[in-house]
Amino acid sequence: MSRQLTIIQAIKEALDQKMAEDQRVMLLGEDIGVNGGVFRATEGLLEKYGSARVVDTPLAESGIVGSAIGLALNGMIPVVEIQFLAFIYPGFEQIVSHAARMRFRTRGQFHVPLVIRTPYGAGIRGPELHSESVESFFVHTPGLKVVVPSNPYDAKGMLISAIEDPDPVIFLEPTRTYRAFKEEVPEEMYRVPLGKARVIQEGNDLSIFAWGAMLRVAMNAAKQIEQEKGWSCEVIDLRSLYPLDRDTIIQSVQKTGRACVVHEAHKTMGVGAEIISLINDEALMYLKAPVKRITGFDVPVPQFTIEDSYLPTEQRIKEGIVETILF
Structure with a gap:
């Protein structure tokens, strides 16, 4: 069964369904709990899954990403929300020095099943640091997958695939299309493979x-x-x-x-x-x-x-x- 959803609705549904299916999936980010996230991608999930799995963090991107890496190494599957892509810079060192290198550093003994979600791009009349498109920073980093859905169907299917991936995924969400249009999205869980145009x-x-x-x-x-x-x-x-x-x-x-x-x-x-x-x-x-x-x-x-x-x-x-x- 399909419904017409926006990209933001499709993302929320993917998070909800994976959290319901797998107790290891948890969310971390600024204002994602009580406020439901700056764009309301996590609205209602705190009430449904509790503060142990939907964690409102301090304004400290390095701490958020670092904590998520530790959680991933110890059996959890964290999904981090960074409010805007350019806000990720304080956590950049954690991503490129630790999350991306852990499999290589440990010769495959440890994986970091981590997803970092973040809106990116201009067109929303935001200040400069709310509008950047710096995907090449992450594409240039061995050990990271970098994906960008352009529509609601892909947003849900690719996020589910990203959460199930054993390695870190940078999940870029084009801000100007969050609520720009709707598209048929199946109600059940499905997967869109990463790495396929x-x-x-x-x-x-x-x-x-x-x-x-x-x-x-x-x-x-x-x-x-x-x-x-x-x-x-x-x-x-x-x-x-x-x-x-x-x-x-x-x-x-x-x-x-x-x-x-x-x-x-x-x-x-x-x-x-x-x-x-x-x-x-x-x-x-x-x-x-x-x-x-x-x-x-x-x-x-x-x-x-x-x-x-x-x-x-x-x-x-x-x-x-x-x-x-x-x-």
């Missing part, structure tokens, strides 16, 4: 790779280009930034011969650069034009009055598509 729309003239909030923007641009120019774009939601679904990326480029990568993170050393490198390594002879990046700029996310000028827009994506196809 999804072809949203088939096409022949150009491949578009996007994730998170940029997926819907890219889809709208692709539809407009088809109406205006008659070109068909293959749109792929990467969903998993590490591990990347290399096969789907290469197969698409081999089919279309052209590609654009869309992300709101800063351009320099972003995930888009790695995708281009992968294409150059494994599909260079299929390319009819250089791969185009449509991204945020190499500046801090600006204040809300000019925020829209920072983010990739449908118009910028369309211009990138035209430039690539007419190269």
